Amino acid sequence: MLFNTLSKNLAFLLFILISFSAYSQSLEPLKFHHIQDGMSQSSATKLLEDRYGFIWVGTRNGLNKYDGKDFEIFRKSTDNKTGLSHEYVVELYEDGENLLIGTNEGLNLYDRSLNIVTPFPFINEGLHIKDRSFQSVARINGELWLGTESAGLYKYNENTGKISHFTLDNDKLEVVNPRINKIHKIIPLDANRVLIISSYNIIVTNNNLEILNEVQAIENIISAISLEDNNFLLGTNNGSLIRLNVSLTSKIEKDKKQVSPGFGIRSLAKNLDNEFWIGTENNGLYIYSTELEFIRHLEYHVSKPNSISGNSIWSLLCTRNGTMWVAPYKSGLNFYDPEYFKFKHINSDPFNHKSLSNKLVNCFIEDANGNFWIGTDGGGLNYWNRAFDTFEHYALKNKTLNTNVVLSILQNKEDELWLGTWTNGITVFNTKTKKFKELNTENSFLNSNIIIDFLKDKKGHIWIINYFAGVQVYDPNTNSHKNVILNSDVDGVEINSIYQIFEDHLGQMWIGTLNSGLFKLTENNGTWTTTHYSTHNSLSNNFVNTIIQDSESTLWVGTQGGLNKYNAENDSFKAIT
Template sequence: MIKHMLVSLLLLQLCISSYAQIERTREFVNFDKGGAFVHCFFQDEKGVIWMGTSNGLSMFDGQKVCRHKVLDGSDVLKGTFIYCTLKQDDVHFYLGTEKGLYLLDLKSDTCQLLSSPTMSIRAIEQMNDSVILLGTLNGLIKYDTGRNTFQPVDKIPQLPTNPIVRLDKSRFLIANYQGLYLYDESADTYEYLSVPSEESSLILSLEVDSANRWVWIGRENGLWKYDISSGKFTRITPFPHTPVKNMHISADGLLWLGTDNGLYIYDESLNRYEHAVHSSQNTKSLVNNIIWHIFEDRDGNIWLGTGSGISLYYNSHMVETYSWDSLVRSDEGNDIYCIYRDSLDNYWWGGSNGLCYYNPAKNKSLWFKMNRGKYSISHNRIRHIYEDWDKDLWIATDGGINRFDYATETFENYQIADSTHTRNANWTYYINGDNHSNLYLVAYCGGVFVVNKEKLLSQKGKLYVADENYYHHSGENSLHNAECLLAYNGKKGMEMALQYSPDVIIADIMMPVMNGVEMVKQLKANLTTSTIPVIMLTAKDDKKTEYNLLSLGIEAFISKPFDIKELVAHIDRILRNKYRLVRKLKEEGISLETDTVITESPDEKFLTYITEVIEQNLSNSDLNVTRLSELSGYHSKQIYRRVKQLTGYTTVEYIKGIRMKKAAMLLAKKQFMISEVMYMVGFSDSSYFSKCFVEKYGKTPRQYMENM
């Protein structure tokens, strides 16, 4: 009996060992998207990584993740959930969103809506050369790309449909709220597949393993496998009972699984898995435990789209490290301020101790410093590196600007001043150009200098008098009490207006890249910026232009030269009128969609700020009193005391109340599934979410949605 027990225990130990997870630590580079969900990725022909988020389209520029705006400066996808993408060709990509199907053209930098904005798309798959399958909240739809027509499929229930995967040339697996269907395009048949389960469990993800002829199925209750040849379903028993949102088979054959409980990496050959989760003690752990999408780029790196940003696992040698000491063959060191790769694929590093040039093709490096003979530059402090339209490289320093001669590998220095010789560009901090003829230099204590490049190059060794010099005066009647943002051309001004929503815009009719008239037209045509007051400056005595601008809705038109007192008076008048209107609407109890908030006391300002922090991080399930304290900069005890005093609620109750109000608002729109709303407001457990919602509104989320 004892012998049999020992044998049984030994077998049990062997079984447990074969199922144990691999003890391994993976490190991630994290990019926080400010609480935005990241649902999908794609990579263009140039290697740029793009991502669809809950706040539109973003891209990775090599250093950071930033939201993408199309060429005209508009942000048509801002605030829009992008759930899925499909490549059409090298420059065209379909985007499946909550507000329809878009076609992104990377060459022209435009985005076109193809469908009705009421079509909420969750999955997209190419069926043949002319037809695309779309999984929507209202069922499966066939999109004919040539005719631009959308045909609902009524052979399967018209329920929320996601995901869709291709099995072979003519067969597809399609999942919806009712189950799994096998679609044969050649026969135009839909076969319902009965997936075994001890309980009702939605299918959340599918991943085809072509090499082994099976399909991995991610469900609410764990991981399953479907054998394509035999039609048999098998549950992967050692894998936890956790919702599997997304899957990807990496180049090394491992199955990566995104769940509500972090990342799992499953080795099917060994029947073992790794598990990676977020840790507040480890900055190189996952940025968030809720993983919506997994993507592998051409270099083998794994990108994870989570509930509050991106985690990147470098699975290759995409990052190359260069030692400054080895490049310049010196141990002097340098504080690096700017890095640039030019059109010839040379690398440049500039800082407090000169400039280094590195040619990878020749494995050659040069160090440029003051008083270094042939390899001299006008000053050791390098501020900016700029390559113009002719591929000429310019360096901004504390000793003027320098142009690099690739033939001789030397720098030519240029000294620039204004017409009065009272201001100069000796301390140039920034260089830009208009892609045609002019350079724009931003100089400390000198303002902005406009320089004609052709004239400048013809005056070697001579002091060049700038064609224009714009200088920001200070004094009693200046704008020193206002926070001023400076744009160097009309296009940049438009972008900054969209980004910052200023209280007032002061612009000149004569601006590079985009003139003042065109900028005002775009400002007034864009819903986000249409109400921002504009003051226009001009040196022209042109009544026709003045009338045209006034008809577009600008608030004031000032001819140059002008007294700064006149400008300040106009600004004061505009802002007083704006605040008076906001106050009036507030007193009448009217909700005004504006970024301007009138707060009469420090307590109101505090509560407004705390509420904004909560709303910006609402989708983060880890948002608690401690995290709120970290994000807001206030001590947790101070937050508790003041929130309790002002609202009557504890901090936890206040956060939960905001979550519930947001959930009710989203459910009322009927644009999202209940599970999506749950994650959007920071819940990861459906039972607890439903319980909290019933406590607040007396109805389940489904009942609330149906009654709206």
């Protein structure tokens, strides 16, 4: 009987372990990108995304503004006029167009119009607090609420310089902690109430700093974030999460969950999937659901280059586009972008005969099965079976194609590809039989044996772009063709340097050239009328790289001289700079 009971318990335990293991393995690993260079210091203390999308990084030695490529650094002042009042940044707060920066010694102002940082201009009574360590900042009803590291909270009126001081009643706490009066967060609840979160106190006040309700915490709170509907999430020094709700009557309800026992929760953020990212001190990163159910635990691994770069997570940030920024102690910055690693790099491998035949890819199309036909510059045509991740090669080397250079591909029929080649005209390739035939200047209507682009329009006509030999239109139904003549409006000469072709939602054809601007072709009773756009009227540059139309039917043209937006009302382009 005892044996049977033990067997059942062991079987149940084994089932749980296997289930948990299977669940863990089913999660795709998160891959982090690392930024190690360019910052003023390798330990980021605070992260903020401003209204313009810049990422601001406070460190132990200066402030950094990141534009996605480079860092602009603001350091400690050397003249007490411009620069930070102290190098150690502990708070970042966006205040309208500008930023307020809390440091270990004073508040600072970033003036966006001048792109400079200066010590905050306190006046009158405010001069008495100008050197405080401001750990939290909020502007409420036009006044600044400033939370300090050890002296409670100050409310400051910028017009009069008057200050109001709010101190914490911690006399009953039997705690030895120099940061017992630290204010971690100041959050407006509504027009008349404010939530103040300190190391050991959760307080609701009115705008005059009169206490409406107060709860004293048992554990030391070291992090906090706002959620929706006056809900909040707090992290403690002992590794607990506290979920907090403040009612309309200022009643405070809270429940606690142990997440990282013995390892403090230094940072918190919520991603766009409504998951909580929980940064700990020396125990990595946890991710929990909104129901506070465990999802995963991430740690630094020296053998995994895309893991987080450290296990002490000092700051977390979720940007508007869903990118998660992680600031590990002395380890630069990490970011996880769900879109960043969606692209798999496919390259040729000389030791794998079923890999891509050549790394230079000119063109590709997807077939009905979700596989790809790929034209290369030197390796002929490839067929990529995505399920097996293998490539079939068609080229001169194995005598399965008449060329090694495929410049363009058109799916003409379900089982037929047209391949634009370099010096071999058009290769008509049957995808079922794998047989091919060649159309060139000697046996067909082609003006050139170099075909750089195709387009099949809404009527089934095939537009063919010849290399420096103009545009031709082929009608498969009548087996006939036309040569399209494009003349410059500038000097009247015929333009043959065609590079791009595009059909818009109205069936108008747009043809981009290498150095002669852009043409619009509009059909009327079987004839085409042309409009020429160049630098002589509204186009920013005559070299057209790409043409595209968005979901709102706006046409965009990319040139060597920037992006152009088409205005259909006045039939002209506006350069976007």
